[in-house]
Amino acid sequence: MSDELRVKFWGVRGSYPTPGAETVKYGGNTACVEIRAGERTIILDAGTGIIPLGRELAQRRAFEVLLLFSHLHHDHTQGFPFFLPAYLPTARLHVFGPGGTPETLSRVLEHNQSSETFPVSLRDMASSKDIRSVRESQVILWDEAGIRVTESAAGAGNEAVVIRIHKSYAHPGGVYVYRLTWRGKSVVYATDTEGYVGTDRRLVQFAKDADLLIHDAQYSEEHYWGQLAGFPSTQGYGHSTVTMACEVAAASESRQLVLFHHDPAYTDAQVAGMESAAQAHFSAAQAAYEGMELALSRASSAPAAPLSARERDVKYAHHD
Numbered sequence: 001m002s003d004e005l006r007v008k009f010w011g012v013r014g015s016y017p018t019p020g021a022e023t024v025k026y027g028g029n030t031a032c033v034e035i036r037a038g039e040r041t042i043i044l045d046a047g048t049g050i051i052p053l054g055r056e057l058a059q060r061r062a063f064e065v066l067l068l069f070s071h072l073h074h075d076h077t078q079g080f081p082f083f084l085p086a087y088l089p090t091a092r093l094h095v096f097g098p099g100g101t102p103e104t105l106s107r108v109l110e111h112n113q114s115s116e117t118f119p120v121s122l123r124d125m126a127s128s129k130d131i132r133s134v135r136e137s138q139v140i141l142w143d144e145a146g147i148r149v150t151e152s153a154a155g156a157g158n159e160a161v162v163i164r165i166h167k168s169y170a171h172p173g174g175v176y177v178y179r180l181t182w183r184g185k186s187v188v189y190a191t192d193t194e195g196y197v198g199t200d201r202r203l204v205q206f207a208k209d210a211d212l213l214i215h216d217a218q219y220s221e222e223h224y225w226g227q228l229a230g231f232p233s234t235q236g237y238g239h240s241t242v243t244m245a246c247e248v249a250a251a252s253e254s255r256q257l258v259l260f261h262h263d264p265a266y267t268d269a270q271v272a273g274m275e276s277a278a279q280a281h282f283s284a285a286q287a288a289y290e291g292m293e294l295a296l297s298r299a300s301s302a303p304a305a306p307l308s309a310r311e312r313d314v315k316y317a318h319h320d
């Protein structure tokens with residue numbers, strides 16, 4: 001069993017999938033991040049990135065999976081109807097997320113697969129599914145006793161994966177930010193959130209001393225402020241600029257920042273430019289790309305370099 005907390009990016013794009021020659025380097029699938037804590041698999045969001053992940057999980061025979069939704073916008077749910085393990089009778093899915101809308105989480109997912117919009121209903125997917133809306137005050141634990149939702153982390157074993165929830169209001173309808181901790185290493189997943197003037201202090205507090213902060217960085221400064229030709233200002237849309245992401249990383253003293261939820265209109269060159277801009281503010285920053293995998297080791301406090309960096313440079317060299 002690996003001692004490292006592994007984080008792999010399967011979908012890094014915001015809003016809608018973006019195939020094409022201009023998005024090969026960073027990738028075009030929508031939000032999906034996989035975290036592996038030993039034998040346990042936790043998935044953050046079910047954008048289209050969850051589709052290839054599902055195929056791999058089926059091969060790996062990882063049949064118990066915890067899937068957490070940040071919120072239920074399309075780009076975070078649209079891969080779920082194509083998530084292969086959901087069709088396997090041997091798979092057990094624990095699906096948790098916000099329930100702030102009048103419909104519960106399961107109702108929204110059922111609605112996404114109503115007979116008018118999709119040929120297979122949620123109920124007809126053969127896996128066993130525990131679908132639950134969770135509250136901000138609750139803690140999700142995964143230890144030797146299994147997965148459970150509790151009111152506190154008291155009594156969790158040393159090997160427990162502990163997941164805390166922060167509800168952000170800096171996105172239309174609200175969004176859950178998750179903080180996952182295992183063996184002293186922690187990852188904060190803060191997608192679909194807009195920064196405030198002077199930073200989002202509640203988020204900074206929640207992300208304090210994270211080993212890895214995954215933060216929305218959808219827009220360039222020019223775009224956000226309405227100075228990018230052909231694009232209106234996006235202030236109030238519920239997404240951050242690179243500067244806002246860096247401010248949260250610095251103020252929370254996170255060890256490492258990954259820019260996430262790239263704008264679908266941006267080319268690889270634009271995202272690369274944003275990555276450079278971020279590094280000028282916060283040196284341990286990088287833009288997420290599809291296939292990027294980071295290993296957070298208990299023994300090291302240095303920022304983790306992508307495991308697949310060399311492979312990616314070879315693969316995409318002709319596009320740079």
Ligand SMILES: [Zn+2]
Pocket residue numbers: 014015031073075076192261
């Ligand atoms: Zn989104």
Ligand SMILES: [Zn+2]
Pocket residue numbers: 071073171192
């Ligand atoms: Zn959203």
